[in-house]
Amino acid sequence: MHFRLRIVIFVLFVAQTLAAGQAAGARLKGVVIANEEGGPPLGNITLSAGDDANPTVSDSVKGTFTFIFPKKKVGDSVHLYVKAEGYVVVNDFQLPVNLPFDPDSNPVTIIVCKKAIQEEMRSKFYRVKSNQTLDTFLAQRIRDLENAHMADAATIERLKKEQDQTKALAAEGAHELAKQDIETASELYRQAMQSFLTGKIEESIRLLDEDK
Numbered sequence: 001m002h003f004r005l006r007i008v009i010f011v012l013f014v015a016q017t018l019a020a021g022q023a024a025g026a027r028l029k030g031v032v033i034a035n036e037e038g039g040p041p042l043g044n045i046t047l048s049a050g051d052d053a054n055p056t057v058s059d060s061v062k063g064t065f066t067f068i069f070p071k072k073k074v075g076d077s078v079h080l081y082v083k084a085e086g087y088v089v090v091n092d093f094q095l096p097v098n099l100p101f102d103p104d105s106n107p108v109t110i111i112v113c114k115k116a117i118q119e120e121m122r123s124k125f126y127r128v129k130s131n132q133t134l135d136t137f138l139a140q141r142i143r144d145l146e147n148a149h150m151a152d153a154a155t156i157e158r159l160k161k162e163q164d165q166t167k168a169l170a171a172e173g174a175h176e177l178a179k180q181d182i183e184t185a186s187e188l189y190r191q192a193m194q195s196f197l198t199g200k201i202e203e204s205i206r207l208l209d210e211d212k
Helices: 002-023 115-147 153-179 187-197 201-210
Strands: 026-034 046-048 064-069 077-079 081-083 087-089 096-098 108-114
Touching (some): 087 115, 115 153
Parallel strands (some): 026 108
Antiparallel strands (some): 087 108
């Protein structure tokens, strides 16, 4: 009897805790950095998320920030806005985000730079992201070949040469991407860019085809 009672009390406690968490609203954490991935933290940058959360300012030392969304829940989509005199956002296509279940393990990174070097920094950002995506894609192709017992040295070498050629083309494309303004882009194009930046190549291509 005591054992059953303890189970009931435990279930009620968990339910109450979850309800309290939902009542507190969803959270989003992140950091503002300068120029590029791995760049130094940038403090005193004003951020907002429309009317869904109060504006906040990045920490003066760590560049970190936290949003609380009283009326939002995990999975909801929000758009972040940055206001900093003389600065622009490098990774502007990543400002629309979905609220994570665990904000501590899924922080958002916002990269900003001076207006004078925005095209240079954006080009570098897209080049790095392209290379990361291509490296992941190559590693997956090699694993598939190994699982099929077809990963001979000649085949792998050919794939690596193709990889180098593709990276060279991607570097050229990065310059064009750097000129694209999110404000003038269509909704499908924005979604395609977001998919590309998270490594979802096939989804990105599908969205671009739809955007024709």
